[in-house]
Amino acid sequence: MNDSDAAAAQAALKRVRTRHFQSAKENGIPITGLTSYDVQTAGIFDQAGIDFLLVGDSAGNTVFGYDTTLPVTIDELIPLTRAVASAATRAFVIADLPFGSYEVGAEEALHSAIRFMKETHAHAVKLEGGVRSAEQIRRIVEAGIPVMGHVGFTPQSEHGLGGHMIQGRGDQLDKLLADAHAVEDAGAFAVVLEMVPADAAAHVTKELRIPTIGVGAGPHVDGQLLVWTDWAGLTAGRIPKFVRQYADLRGILTEAALAFRADVADGTYPGPEHSY
Numbered sequence: 125m126n127d128s129d130a131a132a133a134q135a136a137l138k139r140v141r142t143r144h145f146q147s148a149k150e151n152g153i154p155i156t157g158l159t160s161y162d163v164q165t166a167g168i169f170d171q172a173g174i175d176f177l178l179v180g181d182s183a184g185n186t187v188f189g190y191d192t193t194l195p196v197t198i199d200e201l202i203p204l205t206r207a208v209a210s211a212a213t214r215a216f217v218i219a220d221l222p223f224g225s226y227e228v229g230a231e232e233a234l235h236s237a238i239r240f241m242k243e244t245h246a247h248a249v250k251l252e253g254g255v256r257s258a259e260q261i262r263r264i265v266e267a268g269i270p271v272m273g274h275v276g277f278t279p280q281s282e283h284g285l286g287g288h289m290i291q292g293r294g295d296q297l298d299k300l301l302a303d304a305h306a307v308e309d310a311g312a313f314a315v316v317l318e319m320v321p322a323d324a325a326a327h328v329t330k331e332l333r334i335p336t337i338g339v340g341a342g343p344h345v346d347g348q349l350l351v352w353t354d355w356a357g358l359t360a361g362r363i364p365k366f367v368r369q370y371a372d373l374r375g376i377l378t379e380a381a382l383a384f385r386a387d388v389a390d391g392t393y394p395g396p397e398h399s400y
């Protein structure tokens with residue numbers, strides 16, 4: 125297959141599966157992912173051909189209004205994940221394991237992963253940490269559940285890391301590489317690299333057999349993932365420097381709300397066509 129045939133085959137997939145993450149890397153076809161937390165956006169992103177939908181614990185920020193992802197629970201994420209999985213026909217749906225649902229050990233991690241698989245119909249789980257999470261990843265994979273790893277900046281350890289800090293700079297590159305290899309060796313099908321310098325991400329991407337998915341990791345990775353509310357211009361206030369904003373939903377919805385208010389105030393809504 126030449127490059128454009130491979131890209132067309134990827135676009136035409138009936139359902140993205142873990143082997144397609146691998147073949148995308150091997151054929152140099154960039155993988156795309158967005159977060160999603162509801163049935164409407166999941167349907168839109170799926171139809172647009174986004175390869176995977178991550179029901180992130182970033183829902184703590186984007187849905188529930190917490191300052192960090194730390195308070196997010198499995199019980200909060202299950203209904204969101206179920207909604208996303210119900211709308212995805214082609215996209216691969218990944219459930220993010222929240223803080224406190226896998227750190228105690230492999231047994232706990234497997235219990236949490238099983239809950240997501242049974243109760244949401246997601247296709248895989250994601251968890252944070254490299255060397256420190258390798259046993260958990262191995263155990264979940266052995267049970268037949270695909271795992272996406274997540275190394276570099278891991279938001280669930282934001283307090284331990286001292287803030288939203290770039291990881292893998294200078295002499296931290298060895299730790300980043302060790303973490304990424306630990307995730308691969310434990311059997312993960314892909315790994316997220318968050319907030320790492322572009323050259324460090326390139327280095328990891330070259331060394332690993334499994335695809336790397338960058339979030340603020342520059343262009344030399346196998347795929348790109350963004351939090352959809354940042355990407356679509358819905359997030360209020362500061363967004364991370366690595367985000368390109370593809371729409372201005374906040375502006376559009378503000379205009380719509382102002383117009384609705386004005387129409388109700390001056391009696392032009394509802395019109396006769398909206399009345400019974």
Ligand SMILES: Nc1nc(=O)c2c([nH]1)NC[C@@H]1CN(c3ccc(C(=O)N[C@@H](CCC(=O)O)C(=O)O)cc3)CN21
Nearest residue numbers: 182185186193279287288289351354359363364365366
């Ligand atoms: N809305 C949203 N977007 C995200 O990308 C995201 C979440 N929430 N929640 C979970 C984690 C936390 N992440 C974050 C959060 C903040 C920065 C950030 O503000 N970075 C600054 C530099 C560091 C700082 O000053 O705090 C930047 O300008 O990139 C980066 C990643 C990524 N994830």
Ligand SMILES: CC(C)C(=O)C(=O)O
Nearest residue numbers: 159180181182220339
């Ligand atoms: C930012 C991505 C990687 C994530 O973990 C999330 O959205 O929760």
Ligand SMILES: [Mg+2]
Nearest residue numbers: 180181182220
């Ligand atoms: Mg997350």
